[in-house]
Every structure is written in structure tokens, then in C-alpha cells.
Amino acid sequence: MTYHFETYGCQMNSAESAALALVCKERGWEEIHEGEMEASGGADLVLLNTCSVRLTAEKRALGRIAHYAGLKKKHKRNFTLVVAGCMAQRLGDKLIEKYPQVDYVMGTRQRSLFPLILEACEKGIKALLDINEEPEFSFSKSHLEEGQFRSFIPIMHGCNNFCSYCVVPYVRGREVSRDPENIIQEIRLVGERGVREITLLGQNVNSYRKESVDFSALLKLAAQEAQKNGIGRIRFLSANPGNFSSRTIEVMAENKIFCRHIHLPVQHGCDNVLKAMNRNYTRKRFLELVSEIRSAMPQVSLSTDILVGFPGETENDFDETLSLMEEVKFLYSYMYHFNPREGTKAFDLPDRIEDEVKKERLYRVINLQKKHTTELLKARIGSTEIVLVEGISRKNADELITRTEKDEMVAVPGNKSMIGSFGSLTLSSLKGNTFRSNEISLNNV
Template sequence: MNEQQRKQMSQIREANPADVKSDQDNLSRIKEKKSEDFIKYFETSYQPPSLKDAKKRGKEDVEVHYDFTIPEEMIGLGSGKKFMIRTYGCQMNEHDTEIMAGILEEMGYVSTNETKEADIILLNTCAIRENAENKVFGEIGHLKPLKTENPDLIIGVCGCMSQEESVVNRILQKHQFVDLIFGTHNIHRLPQLVKEAMFGKEMVVEVWSKEGDIIENLPRSRKGKIKAWVNIMYGCDKFCTYCIVPYTRGKERSRLPEDIIQEVRHLAAQGYKEITLLGQNVNAYGKDLDMDYGLGDLMNDIHKIDIPRVRFTTSHPRDFDDRLIEVLAQGGNLLDHIHLPVQSGSSDVLKIMARKYTRESYLELVDKIRTAMPNATLTTDIIVGFPNETDEQFEETLSLVEEVGFEAAYTFIYSPREGTPAARMKDNVPMEVKKERLQRLNELVNKQSAEAMKKYEGQIVDVLVEGESKKNPDVLAGYTERNKLVNFIGPKSAIGEIVKVKINNAKTWSLDGEMVEEAAEVN
């Protein structure tokens, strides 16, 4: 029993001394009272997140704050306690997890990978596909016995799923053992939310439909000092008909250039070898700022910083402009591996998706990139089985994949997301057809990847060594400049360094090699 329950028991004893039989009876009364309080709260106080409100783009200025601090009374709140954060989805969620971990560590908590050791378990969720949501709800169910064993355990659900009204209502109605729900816009309020969850009677729900401001000096707990995410903007204004992200992440808000550059310089001084600039639509950076300064200009300034590798993700073809191509063509620490989601090779499907470009304009952009950077590696995202996609339209996707020569692709069967326009469209594509199309697409992508990898055999490449191979601790693993996974035998002292590896064997998705001393020729 926690301190709050003991106080409630004392009140029960004073009010009804003749009825007190045992502490277990009293604990049952507390649980019943908590359930009554919860129902009253749910009926009178709870305000769910609204996708409709989230789509309303206010014209109010976004403020930048530099005054984040952990309230003094919360700094030692986690002393002697442990936390676990399980992260689902994209790099943005990984970045958010680093911030939440940083906040909890400043409150005195330490990280653990063991669920039974944790005093706080947070599920940082993804809403991009139905399968991702199903995994999270399955995990919530698995955590219930832990809560039964340890009533003081705080279980929280955060991230993009928390921004969906249907998800929050489902948790409120079916998973009342969850203590805390918060969204993507109020991560900086985590100390206050944890305190409320520890000492309050009801489930703590704080989800903002409208996005918040930019909070600059949030702590981060990054893993190692090799690679780092650097968020340069938040949100997306594109509203592709299939995508829930603009609703869960809000409108586009760019960080100020000087704040980003200062963070990158700090990472370089700490010895990081690679940074990835992050944004839901990263090459829309700066369009909301009152200045003529875009992603190309930012990359040009970062190009001058002494850090070996700089990447960015994820791009939208509509915003990939000539200035960015010009800057990337300088090379150096600006890498020419470009992830450029196309989603479909059919202009008709792209129009229904509201992607705002055509097959032809996408290919023109690819030609511009290839002209400026002949050796650039292109990867992409593709959806098959979009509502009413025809066989002919799918064939257009296959032909575009071949024409561009993508060396890798994230491929998906369309998954309707509640609240998006596409979810209301009639879908006459049978699931067996969707699966057959996905299989054909994957066979083509695998073939192209294997052919691209084969060219590396006998070459010497620069590899940023990240650590031991997941399959064999005696083998080291790292990535080339063009994001190819390399496994090789080498000393543990190479971890965190950029070393030269001769490629002896190419597989579909990875390369095997041996460490050498010669100058690198191909990356």
C-alpha cells in the first residue's frame, strides 16, 4: 500500500470503526471509491483530444522558450527509482524518448530494461498504421499483471496515439489501470504529470489538440556519443489524405537557426561523428519563419561545422528545392544518401493522396539530384492497395521503382486511420490483391538492393562503427556514408570511430568485410 492508501484507510477507520475487518477490506473500499471518482471525472471533466480542432491552423505566433527547469520539489522525486520507456515508430519518437529520459533522469530516476524493476513505464506510441496501435494495446494488456502486483507502478501512454480521441476513450473505458496519458505537445510538462499520477486519485489525462510552443533547453539522454538526432522543426502542414501525422504532431513550427547550429556545435565538441536533422517534413524547414532561410541555408551553415557526417529525414518531394540540391552537391560532411518518399508511381493515385506532385515532377526532381550528385543513393516509402488502386496504377509504381533505381524502400499495405479523408473512401481492393502487390513490389526492391550491394564487393569503404553485431558479439557493425550496413571483424576499440573496411561479400541488405588501412574509394 502507498501512503495515499494508508491515509484513506485511516479515514475509513475513523468514520466506520465497527465495519473495519481488515486492511484488505479497506483496500477494496478504496478501489471502489477510486472507480466511482473515475466515472464522475470521465463524465464531467475529461476533454478528449479532437482531430477536428487539431486541423484548425491558428495564425497565432509560436513562442520560443528557453526557461525550462525541473521544479525544485520534483528534482529528487525519482531518487532510488527506475523508469522504462518503450518506443514505437519513427525517429521523431526516438528523439522524444531521449527528452523524456533526460527529464526523468534529472528528477532522480535511472533507466532500466527490466519491466519488473521499473517504477514508471511509458509507452511512446506511433499512430501511423493500425498494426502499430494493435501492438501498443497488446503491450498495455501485458502490463496489467505488473500493476496488480505493484499498485505504486505508474503506467503511462504518450506519443501520437495519445493525440487520437478514439484511443484515449478506449484506454479510459477499458484500461483504467493506466495512470497517465499525455500527447506530443506537452512533453515538457512530464515532471508535473508524473507528480499528479503519483499523488492524485484519478487517471491523469493531458492531451492538447492545438500544438504548443517550442521549448529549447529540454534535457536529453542520448545513447552513446556516436550518432545523434537533432530536431529542426515540428509538425506537418501537408495533410496527405491517408496520414494522421498532421493531426497528432500539429502545424509546422521551425526552430531558430541559431539554436540548431548551437546544438550541432555542442555535439561536435562532444565528439559525435554523425547527426541526423529531423522533421516530419524536414525540407519545409524555415517556411514559417519571418526570414528568407530554408533547409539548404541551414545545411550550408552546418557544412562548416567540424562533424564528419550530416544527414536529414524525412523529405517531401514538393519541398525539395534547387537550393538544397546545390548545397548537398558540395559533398564533404553532407551525405548524398537521400530518403525521398514517393508513395505511388501513379499521378492519379498521388492526386487522391493529396501529395501535390505528379509522377513526372517526381522523376524531374530525381533527374536534378542525379545530375548534381551522380552517385547519390535514393531510398523511398511506398504504399500499395490505396483505396481503388487499379492494376495499371500499381504497374506504374513498379515501373517508377525500376526507373529511379531505389536501393531500398519501406513498403506498406494501406492502413486506414480514423479521422483522415482516405478512411472515408470506398476501398474495393481485396486484401489478397494488396498482399500480392506488396510481394511483387518487395521482390523488385530486394532485387535492386542486391544489385546495388554487389557493386561494393572488392571496394574499400568508410564505416562508422556503432557497436557489436546483433547476431554475433565477435563481429562489429556500422554504416557507410550511403547508409549500407557493414559487418566485419575488428577490435572493440574501433567502436565509435570511422574505419576503413574492404568488402568481401555482398548480401541483399548488408555487406561483410575486413578492416584495412588503405584509403577508401567508394562509400
């Protein structure tokens, strides 16, 4: 039996696809990669793991569903089509009404039904699942992607924050934290299999709490286990600035295993807009947090998310975002304009901003961010960095692609045998956002 997955959206979806792929592999199924689909005549099961965060992500997934539905309808291809993830959770049966060729819609809370779908495919029958059934959310045992040196490890799921523009709490449900023993076991497993860098994942990762273990305590436990198992780096995504604790900063500062790079999504620089967004911090509190982080870890770099064109955003409000960006100087930002999502509070807010204005504001934040990124990167030429060798450059077979702890790419001469090792190098030049270095010397973790 063969399977083909297409995964859209965030790292949580990537981790969940990896966990579902492991379920297939454990049953002896083989993966058909994108490039092999035509030549092999397709897979027995196609799963689309979808995202709902933006309208464009849903449109893209709908396009792929239409493509596979067309293969079944017009070309009489016989395979099982599963739509999973956030869009499956949000639209449910409506997807099957629109595309009857979809065999199963498996929402984010129905992943535990996946083995039943596989079993039915193996037997050549259709499983009768109660798709309205929503078993209690449970974490998979492992999210290991074969041959990878970096691994995502989900530690919590869902979100209780209800930011007024966001569909996540509706499609992922309320926060659930994973047992620490389970997380530690997975860290041990991925370390034993050769993973060198882990990213602890959650929609609201620093809200993690399981009985007496909060996020900072979990970081400590994770660091101990990672160090015993050859893992040299820990990251986490996505932290909420509103509950980023001083204890978390202390734990990070005490141990270099935590990458000196934090993604801290601010979204906006103006208090009125932050309030309308239902973010749980003010501009002042965000800036205090940045200065607390920087005084504990002076080498830290920060990245963020910026949302422009929220309903009611005035030109002055928007200027406050620009001034906050000037003040903080983020290394990178994920910038987007407001896109009303049905079912969220912001969908019904008055004073929507015209598309032209939203686009123009987005253009301005992108330009400002580009300027900051280039300035910050240029200033680092000449510095010595520890990098993780991730693979061979697609453009040059004698060149390695490596990554710094600040998530920057560095190209350096080298060979395949170095993949998966840590090394030291000096940043010698910059092309676009990729550094170059003349040589690398390998380190032990």
C-alpha cells in the same frame, strides 16, 4: 526513483523518448532496461511512447498497455503508467476509459507536462493535470542518447500537407520550426559529447523555415557547426519530394559532410493515385527531381516509401509504380499496403481494394525491390568506403559493425577501441544485405 520506456514508431519518437529520458536523469532517476524489469521488480514509472501511423502499430501498443494494466490490476504492482506519443494524442481520454490503470495520457503536444508527472511520482501523489490543456509545442533542448555516436536532432515538428491517408497532421499538428540558434547549440553539444553523425528530423523536414532561414540555409549552418565539433556526417529525414529545392541539392553537393543517400518517399508511380493521395508532385516532377539530384551528386543512393492498394488503384496504376521503381532503382524501400485510418480523407474513399489483391501487389513490389537491392549492393563489391564504426557484432565479439554513408552495414574484424571512429575499408563480399570487409584503417574526420 526508476523509469522504463518503450518506444514505438519513427525516429521522431526515439528522439522524443531520449529527451524525456534526459528530464528523468536530470532529476536523478535511473533507467531500468527491458531485460532488468523482472529481476528489479519493475520501475516506478513506465512510459509507452506510441505510434498511430498504422493500425498494427496501435494494436501493438494497446497490447503493451493491456500487459502493464494487468500487472497493476491482477498483481497489485504499484507504478505510474504513462501513455505518450501519437496514439495518446489521437485517443486521449478513451484510453483511460478502456484501461483505468493508465495514470496519464500525454499527447504529443503535452510533453511539457512531463516534469509535473515526475514530481507527483516523487511525492507519491497523483498530479491533477488538465489533460485537455495543449501548451504551445516547444522543442526539448537536447535529445542526446548516452553513449551514442549517432544522434537525432529534431528541427521541425508537424505537417501541413494532409496526404489523404495519413494521420500525422492530426496527431502532430501543424508545422512548427525550431529556432536555428537552438539547433546549432544542440549540434555543438552532441559534437562535444562524442557524436559523429547527426540526422536532422522532421515529419516534413525540408519544409523547415524560421524567419529568413529555410532548409537549405539551415543545412549550411548545420554543416559549419558540425565540422567545428568533430561530426563527420549529416543526414535528414523525411524529405518531401514536392518541395525539395534546387538550392538544397546545391548545398548538399558542395559539402561531403552530407551523406550521399536521400530518403525520398514517392508512395506511388501513377498521377491519378498521387492526386487522390494529395501528394504535391507528379510522377514527371519526381523523376525530374531524381535526375537533378543524380546529376549534382552522381554517387547518391535513394530510398523510398511505396504504398500499394490505395482505394481505386487499378492494375494499370499499380504497373506505373513498378515501372517507376524500374526507372529509379531505389536502394531500399519501405513498402506497405493501404490501411484505412479513421479521421483521414482516404478512410471515406470508395473502391477499396480487396485484401488479397493488396497483399499480392505488395508481394510484387517487395520482390522487385529485393532484386534491385541485391543488384545495387553486388555492384558495389570492390569499392572503397568511409564507414562509421557503430559497435561490436552480436554474433562475433572480434567483429565490428560499421555503416556506410548510404546506410549499408559492413562487418569487419576489429576491436572495441575503434567504436565511434570513422575508417576506410574495401567491400569484399555480401551476405544478405550486410557487406564484409577484411580490414579497416581508421581515419581522422
